[in-house]
Amino acid sequence: MLDICLLGTGGMMPLPHRWLTSMMARYNGTSILIDCGEGTQIAMKEKGWSPKPIDVICFTHFHADHISGLPGMLLTMGNAERTEPLLLIGPKGLTRTVNALRVIAPELPFEINCKEITEQEQSFSFNGFRIETYRVNHNVICYGYSIVVDRMGKFDVEKAQSLNIPRNYWNPLQKGEIIEVDGQTFTPDMVLGAARKGLKITYCTDTRPTESIVKNASGADLFICEGMYGEPEKAQKAREYKHMTFYEAAELAKRAGVRELWLTHYSPSLIRPDDYMQEVRKIFPNTVAARDGRSVDLMFREE
Secondary structure (H helix, E strand, O other), X not given: OEEXXXXXXXXXXOEOOEOEOEEEEEEOOEEEEXXXXXXXXXXXXXXXXXXXXXXXXXXXXXXXXXXXXXHXXXXXXXXXXXXXXXXXXXXXXXXXXXXXXXXXXXXXXXXXXXXXXXXXXXXXXXXXXXXXXXXXXXXXXXXXXXXXXXXXXXXXXXXXXXXXXXXXXHHHHHOOOOEEEOOEEXXXXXXEOOOEEEEEEEEEOOOEOXXXXXXXXXXXXXXXXXXXXXXXXHHHXXXXXXXXXXXXXXXXXXXHOXXXXXXXXXXXOOOOHHHHHHHHHHHOOOEEEOOOOEXXXXXXXXX
């Protein structure tokens, strides 16, 4: 199960009922935060989730509405007596930016490790999942993210028995381990069927529509995408400032063949996103104008 919570849906500035951009995911004991705008801690408290167990924080880019909540978040983690290292992932300049922000959070009881994205597309592997990054098109270097959980094939008991593989090796093989003993090698493909459908969530904000988004969101169970403007007359403004409209996000979702689209990162002037959803759903029916705190538990689909 992959838990997702869209903590904040605002762009540019926080509003009384709309915090700045942030999304949190939890899988297999690991917690991932993508972006950390102002108000992220409050949104997390409202959800009932804790910042202490966050293992990874990813940043799309370094505009204030995506990273201004980091110093306070680090201090809260430190005050909670966290000692485990924290991994930060982001574009080039991450280390310099984090060090600058840490002027007001200089002493922490845990180590911070920064990994800067250096390629157009880059993947980071973790226990049971991976984070894939891809370059998008904003007025500064900016990346989108996918969290991908692969799912191995079913264990074939009859095949394992026919190959005389000892039972005590079945579980390690099912977990993907290779067993070498007494001159014999047992590999997972000997006892596992074809890979099954896993889970995938794709997240992107602050960008014009790009082919990289379509490619990386392809087949996603959930696509969380910027919809800065719902008003059709603001299409030119979206192009000028390198943002997206609801309708452009819906077209991307349609082309990528995702299961569901959540719009986020609204302009402060966009008070009622739902007013535009009738037209948006003509393009991609399974679209939601997300609000702060919207969450879902993504489950593996049985085959």
